[in-house]
Amino acid sequence: MVTLTIDGREIQAEEGKVILEVARENDIYIPSLCYHEEVASYGACRLCLVEVASRGRKRLVTSCLYPVEEGLVVETSTPRVDSVRQMVMKLLLARCPDSRVVQDLAHRLGVDKTDFELEEGNYKCVLCGLCARVCEEIVGVSAISLVNRGVNRQVATPFYAFSEACIGCGSCAYVCPTGAISVKDVRDTRVITMPHVTMKFKLKRCRTCGSYWAPERQLEYVAKAAGLAADAFDNCPDCRD
Missing domain, CATH: 3.10.20.740 (Ubiquitin-like (UB roll))
Structure with a gap:
């Protein structure tokens, strides 16, 4: 200690x-x-x-x-700390002027407007990198990453297209502090929307109750990683013995 x-x-x-x-x-x-x-x-x-x-x-x-x-x-x-934080918040407000999270944090830190020119586009991404780090370190697939430098820095999939590595788990959206990535299940399909790409994943249907409950890609990935049988996830959690 x-x-x-x-x-x-x-x-x-x-x-x-x-x-x-x-x-x-x-x-x-x-x-x-x-x-x-x-x-x-x-x-x-x-x-x-x-x-x-x-x-x-x-x-x-x-x-x-x-x-x-x-x-x-x-x-x-301290005066030095507060000055730097306020400058950072002004930059974030210029990038993400419509983000409620950024607005609320800026207000808490004493910043109500930005001195910088607003960037074009309705950005919510603050380039925190949480989505990419969780995808790599926790999920273990590295389907997304931070690319480019400077003002062109952004979170993206390879070639800004559907990522074959993505399993549709939605962890990226879960940790995103500003809602820049969203996940929505529509009947038998999971839709993950990112700033530059929208990806769709087929959901597994429970053989007992018939509900759609998780992406097939995700269940296949987990079964392989855990050494489980192919039918290990035929039933949803509510219908397992």
């Missing part, structure tokens, strides 16, 4: 954890759009910046990447 100070509070934390994780465990608010405890930290949104004092000097660091250490002093809101 190490002892550190966050906003004047002395806190004990497990060595190896990052500042953002420890802050959340102690009900200390630090804004973030790209952090999720189940995947590797990425530091994309820069909203979780904090000011740390260590070994006699102060600096700004991303709290989702910076590990706690003995004697570390952390301030979650």
Whole structure:
């Protein structure tokens, strides 16, 4: 265990954890759009910046990447921190002016409008990378990824077309903080809509109750990975013995 100070509070934390994780465990608010405890930290949104004092000097660091250490002093809101966060929010408002999540977070951070020219298009994607990281690290298929650089950076499938690697699980939509990716089941079809492509997947029909309950691709993937028989998912969860 190490002892550190966050906003004047002395806190004990497990060595190896990052500042953002420890802050959340102690009900200390630090804004973030790209952090999720189940995947590797990425530091994309820069909203979780904090000011740390260590070994006699102060600096700004991303709290989702910076590990706690003995004697570390952390301030979650200082003039420097607030200024950078507000600049980031103005950029996000220019990119995603119609995103309710971005609007609400901007208001909480004291930003009600952007000084930058609004980007063309109705964007909701904030390029947090959560969808791509979950697809790679948790699901294990890497059906989507972040491509291009600078202003052309975006989340996409290969060649902006149906991804043969995608199993239709919808994990990307589940972790998306702004709703840029959506999942909808329409009778026997799952429809996943992303900014640049819409993909459709056939749903498995339960042989007992007849309901459509999961993408066939997803069930085949799980059965193969777990070494289960081909008929392991013939029944939906409600109809299994």
